[in-house]
Amino acid sequence: MLFYLDDDNKSEITEVPASTLARLGWLEKDLEELIAKHIDKVVREDQLFVIHQERRYQEEPDILAIDRYGHLHIFELKRWRSSPENLLQVLRYGQIFGQYDFSGLNHLFRNYLLRIGGVSQRDLSDAHREYFELEEALPKDSFNQEQRFVVVTDGLDRDTREAIDYWSGHGLAVTALSYQVYRTKSNDLLFEVRPYGPEGDTFMELPDGLSVINTNATYMPDAWKDMLSQEKAAAYYGRKTAVSSISKGSPVALYHTGVGIIAFGKTTDTFRRAPCGSDPDAEYYLPCEFETTVNPITEPEKAITARDINKQLASSYRFRLTAYTLPPEAVDFVRNKLRERAAD
Structure with missing residues (x-):
């Protein structure tokens, strides 16, 4: 009701x-x-x-x-x-x-x-x-x-x-x-x-904090390359609207499944539409300005893992959603940790 x-x-x-x-x-x-x-x-x-x-x-x-x-x-x-x-x-x-x-x-x-x-x-x-x-x-x-x-x-x-x-x-x-x-x-x-899952509700979205976008590696293994080179956070097809409510100027990170967070920055505009292959408007993306990035293939050890984040926040977040929000205290941790590892 x-x-x-x-x-x-x-x-x-x-x-x-x-x-x-x-x-x-x-x-x-x-x-x-x-x-x-x-x-x-x-x-x-x-x-x-x-x-x-x-x-x-x-x-x-x-x-x-x-x-x-x-x-x-x-x-x-x-x-x-x-x-x-x-x-x-x-x-x-x-x-x-x-x-x-x-x-x-x-x-x-x-x-x-x-x-x-x-x-x-x-x-x-x-x-x-x-x-x-x-x-x-x-x-x-x-x-x-x-x-x-x-x-x-x-x-x-x-x-x-x-x-x-x-x-x-x-x-x-x-x-x-x-x-x-x-x-x-x-x-x-x-x-x-309310979306269905066999384990029931395990989280609530927060109104602000760090917006994390999954690079869609399971379905589209090379999508991360475009996201880093074009400085954007994207979602596709039936999951594309997951990024549509993220506002301009929001802190944002890219998460690569099996590796961890590979980019940190902020959005520079609200979402835009783009074709994916021959399908018009199959991609929604957020233009970004990334402060720090790492390559998930050649330098995966520099990424911030889900375990790193959950240990720092004393939490049990799962990182398989297309887009989700970590609490505000995650912003400085992710920014500083990724910058530190990328510089090594």
């Missing part, structure tokens, strides 16, 4: 009335495109590794993702009002994709990389190890031993949520991820959703 706060009478709240996209005149494809372009708002990137998104005219779930243990998470967007077929559809996907061995998942993953401008010959096992920063890759026969089902449903869709509660209570690993739509007094439309 969403409430208005009364700044004059701080003991009072007023509920913002909930609505539905159907009632507001949206089409099913509108919601589908919204989720596809903002995948990081639905899937917790710190806990799940996305390996596939639905292709048109294919019998496929909206999103397939793998957790650190190799379990397959099947996301199905329940686009409209409740019906008896809501759960049957996602269970059918479980029947189809639950039979995929490593080779089948690897094929899906490589096709997905092709569509998002990545390196299509990457091996899923290596990419998974790198993404979760595991010491050793999972054995290939460990992938897809278990499946989890996530039905993304309208918060007012009681029938679907009751069916999910029933089946989850009988041992089926199915979860409801509810979204909610509101229309405010000023006629603005609001969309509320």
